[in-house]
Amino acid sequence: MEHVRPSTLDEALEGLAAPDAKALAGGQSLLPVMKLRIVRPSVLVDIGRLELGGVHMSENELRLGALTTWNELESAQELERPALAALAECASGIGDLQVRNRGTLGGSLAHADPASDMPAVVLALGAQIVLRAASGERTVSAEEFFLGPFTTALGPAELITEVVFPLVEGSGSAYVKVEHPASGFALAGAAAVVRPDGGQSVALTGMGGQAFLLASDANPVDALPDAEIYGDRFAPVEYRRHLAGVVARRALDRARERMEGTGE
Amino acid sequence: MSESVIGVSRPRVDAPDKVTGATHFAADGHVHGLLHARLVLSTEAHALLQRVERDAALAMPGVVAVLTADDLPLASAGSDRTTEPLARTEVVFAGQPVALVVAESEAAAEDAVEAVVVEYEPLPAVVDVEDAMLPGRALARVLEEDAGGGDLESIHAGVDKGQEDGEEEQLSGNVLDTVHRNAGDATALLETSDVVVSGTFRTPWVYQAYIEPQVATAWLEPNETLVVSTSTQGSFVTQRELARAFGLPLERIRVIAEPLGGAFGGKLALMEPLAAGAALALRRPVRVVLTRAEDFQATNPASAQVTHLKIGARKDGTLTAIAARMIVDRGSNAGWGVEGITSLLVAGPYRWEAHEIRGYGVQTNRFTFGAYRGPGAPTAAFALETLMDELAVELELDPLELRLQNAVVEDDVGVSGNPFPRMGAVEVLERIRTHPLWQSRDSLPDNEGVGLAAGYWPGGNEPAAAVCRVNQDGTMTVVTSAVDMSGVNTGFAAIAAETFGLSPDQVRVVAADTATGPYSGASGGSKVTYTVGKAVLKAAEAAREKLLAAASDELEIAPADLEVVDGVVRAVGAPDHSITVAEISGKALRFGGRYEPIEGHGGSAQTRGAPSVAAHLAHARVDRETGEITLLAHVIAQDVGRALNPALVEGQMRGGAAQGIGWALYEELVHDENGQLLTGSFLDYAIPLAERVPDIDTLIVEVPAPDGPFGAKGIGEAPVIAAAPAIANAVAAAVGIRLRELPMTAPRVWATLEESGA
């Protein structure tokens, strides 16, 4: 296995053109699967030196670089507002401090673990994901991005560079999960956004093969047929279905409290 | 006298090295020419081994050998992990080692493991322990092997097997052992009791989860001595096990116990036969280090258990009789199981007029059973203490008063048939009674509750010896062969310092090995301070006699008129007449010296037990919607005999309670119906993380053990025992449901709440 550490995006994309090449960001998902010998990249393209970090806030949008770590999200003062509170709330509940110091937003979205937390938040906040390949840049919505368990719209030699969140002034957001007792991943997680015009969005994660946005009139408990709900000893199907309703309601309540300034 | 060092909190003597990374653990030693072994683990839970195809692995760079059972110079047939470290013809659990790949580097060995192809002929996997007992059921082991007969059972608690059994119960060959304890007519008494409660309780396989995975290194000295440097709880027991495995005389085996990175009962002669077998076969040094994944699969966790229990009482709260049927899943362990101890401890620290208790040790195709802090005890306490609480509700009595009313006192005869030694069951309950948390139990917010439970550990005995040597500079070196587990060496330093007349920082404690040290049993069974500590005390006394004899000669004062204070020998009442320990030692330890070295040897052979009892209070909140339990506070009151070093005692109490919280809420090794492990990593196997363990309030109660050093007794195991039932009782107090299975996971709590309509 080859290990390269490019300093420009173009070099990185060039490295990724090799068959079975893999980008390495924080390594918090990739290294564990390599250790289990499930993934054996021919080339490991360490993107850690690329300028893909940073929290950039403008008047009507927030841009987060793909290499933004959970810890940076947790502690970024720009995000301390009801409209974006779900981001820090979600990040602070991921793994432990060591994981949050290394793990990145881009890595998590690209990995698309069906039980991972942040996909729900990205979906509920209506984010756009910016992708770069040697052939150029494209933008896909969060909804178009997640295709199934560990499967996304990302091409083989493509990188996430940024995630762009529209800012809806006066809205409130929240993320609530029931944790897996060992891994801390979501047995069921819900991100909610409540807008002053009365609109709301809820996205669920941990329920089945991928995080998804709930239709505006859907009852979270009935969002998925039994066959699509994951069931295991940590959360049998019936329990997980029930949890969807609990986390969705709690996330909505908290988002509303934040919007109305009645919460923390 | 200067101030006593007994009862004073001090940091552990091993703390600075551990904190700064200076401690040399078993995997750190540099051995010239070392080979690295990796295990090939069985992918089948039950199968006949057809063929191990090794050519592809052997062809890989750096690979030295692929060894199977036939390649190891094993002495005899046998089916325990000592005599059968690699499966011979029959594989009896998924994860059982079937071959060793030995290579020049760990990486080469690891790569080559994948290239070893093992062919199996699958047999039905026996995984349901209750079903496995029924006559005619498939056997978890079909080929007859000698059951072994090792030395490992007695390490934890020597308990008898109860009465000979007259009645014949029809059982399958999976039942390897039965225990029957009985006195009086329990059945009749239960029928006439005013109140009877009963239930069936299940507890899972639980992993010790020590930080340092299992590791052992072995090599042959030029004189053919087999040296094993290892992470173990006991050097002498490992030496004996290796002698049994390879048919070698004891003098040809030297076991060096390296500083331990956690064990909790799990590190007793499991990896050493593999490392030693490979070293003997290849005549090169070999190290076996398990990865965490291997450690989950291939070691010896605490066994699962099913307990059917029924207890009764009179209206006034007097307990009448206890009837229990306890089924212990031993996995592949033919040598021993916890049916003996669990069937004793299920009676708790209470008086019964009659008892009828049966225990069964049943083989299945799951792991090899091993010891884990208080083997068999948390499971027994979960059943009994849950029912004690239910009894209190039925009787409309306070649960604490009910326990107090029936708590054993000295000379009450237990279900072992023997009288209880002095033990502070009453004292710990009384201490809990006044605790603010107990006082506030009826004025808590909705969905919160406080639960109480108690449990005891009988402690263990094994003769032990120690040496105290005074050095030229007047400092002392204490030599034992005890493995420093849970801070015992720090206790030895205090015992020696206090007895001899030094300050503890003038005392070093060193661990010797089987070639050089005085005898000591394994660290386990809560017996080290009580037995080895007593030997240290006697050794320090013997050294002090030598000191006083020499000082008497120097000062021309009778020994009886001398005292030793902080390293100075002086005349009682005339402190100016003095000489330092260093001066005397200097006159002894030199060419032409005048005195015998100031050195003492001491031994102990404790015969009376020194049980330790602990009561727990748990404060829990239940989220009715998700079933999640949050612990808000936890209190433990424990009779520790005498707290030689309160900080360390409190550390044991906290650690035990935390592991009990693991039993209660998180820990569960689960197999599927084919015997495949489903929770073989920390991503699936939950342990109580620091953020989930509340502050634990520790209440030290001191009821001195008459034979213990300064009244101390073994305290390591008692604190884990009753934590889980205290939490279960808190859950009942909070939301009115009783869980009969551990751990009390969120989906179980939710499902129980749904069923109860509560």
Ligand SMILES: Cc1cc2nc3c(=O)[nH]c(=O)nc-3n(C[C@H](O)[C@H](O)[C@H](O)COP(=O)(O)OP(=O)(O)OC[C@H]3O[C@@H](n4cnc5c(N)ncnc54)[C@H](O)[C@@H]3O)c2cc1C
């Ligand atoms: C102990 C532990 C606990 C955890 N707990 C949680 C939890 O509770 N909730 C949760 O959601 N997650 C959890 N995680 C996962 C964690 O959040 C990871 O950090 C994250 O999933 C991956 O980010 P990374 O930067 O480490 O990615 P890597 O591991 O470096 O990469 C992951 C994958 O993404 C690809 N990739 C990385 N960056 C990019 C990019 N910019 N563009 C395209 N592809 C890219 C890689 O090629 C690889 O395929 C946990 C992980 C650990 C080890």
